[in-house]
Amino acid sequence: MTAQESPATQPGPLQGSLDHGRYCAELLAETERFRAALRGADLTAIVPTCPDWTLAELARHVGGAHRWAGELVATRATEVIAWADVPGAGGPEGSTPEALDVWLAEGAERTVAALCEAGADAAVWSWATDHTAGFWARRMAHETVVHRADAALTTGAAYEVPPELAADCIDEWLQLCALPEAAARWTERADGVFGPGRTIHLHATDAPADLHAEWILDLTGDRLAHRRAHEKAAVALRGPLTELLLALFRRRSVEDAGIEVLGDRSVFDRWLEYASFE
Template identity: 55%
Template sequence: MTLLAHDRYCDEIAHQVGQLRAVVTSGADLSATVPTCPDWTLEQLVRHVGGALRWVELTVRTRAQEEIPEEKVPGHDGPDAEGDPASLDAWLAETGDMIGGTLREAGPDAAVWAWAGVLNAGFWARRMAHEITVHRADATLAAGLPYEVAADVAADAIDEWLGIIEFVQRTVPERVADDLRGPGGRSIHLHATDTAPELNAEWLVELTEEGVAWRRGHEKATVALRGPLTEVLLAFYRRLPLDSPGLEVLGERELLEFWLERSSFG
């Protein structure tokens, strides 16, 4: 697996912040419930994303060697005014400038605390690029707006998600992801149908007794999920139903549903 360049992640964070700001200022109802994150309103989702970016910015800027409590992050919760898109937009703009500058200044190899065993700023650039990419999908879907994402970012987001599931299984076996262990011979194939061959936007995910194993490539599997890369990404992150237009499930659908129910951070 080859990561994207550090600057590419930084560029994508800036782009995604701009896109999220466009949702905030689009006239969308900030009090509306987000269907894919039903515990949050649209405004709460935006504040969550901005707060996470500020938390990471402080973590990287101070080269923290342990987790920083959220309450120690200046501006973490966002503007005092609620329901005010202008204040929320200004806070997001400042947040984007802060984290972009900090990550670029640090470079990918700066030593810093992280939770997945990769103890450098590069981990956080990648993690935040995909955090905001997927949560922007939540926001745009809630606002009824179109959603697009660059193919290299979407493919890397799938790589990262699979890596996270591997990490959770190795380190926290009592979590729900551990249910994915089991007899060999069960596998999932993801196949993006609209990308250039050199991107190799296909994956084989194997569920074994030792844990999840995965690799890029075209191989037969117990079940396959096919469709445009953006739709495959969103379905694999449980943001789109499997029956969404453009998606096709071939083989044992129950296995894919089993995966989607159990693949999570916790």
């Protein structure tokens, strides 16, 4: 979602499983991993998972998003701020890879400083149902997780997400997809997605047992309901946690991810076609 999208009117948190300090730390760590994936790469290369962007444009998107969120938090914004009004959000003054790398690092550091100064509960505008600084700490951490995958899949860099962060990233995605605003926005795509017996089970096979990294996507109503659970479903996907994340975000196919599919594959395929904020 972008700065131009309409704010939600309903208050209420999107519950995360990590604390504010952890999200801030992960935002810094994921930005460093993102930067590492870009170093030495051809920044004019097209990003296969975001084919409208080059690597340089992907980096400018990530760094701009960081600065935009940081500006919202730092100013305790009560309404949307346009990207064009955020200092430095358009990219670095220089055009070299080194300038881009420094710009990415500085943007993440400034945003984390604003988030830490504000605290999780500070009131801040957002496009979702949670209007707090905590929402932005979580959102920017996961935004960077997913776009780091785009960079890694382009450059061939290694890609692995810490288990607690990966599981929370999946939680957040499902929470966002379950918002009434998402259902309203995606009405025209809903044919064949919802109905009796339409359920999906995601099972991470490599996650620590105490993480309970299994999810049920219940599509039997008129919009998504979800929960962490081990239950029989119309289709089950079993594989490593990071690979499940990549498949759910449409960054890697089930086949390329080496995910085992049991049951009616079409239920999951229709969900992937439906659930996209692009």
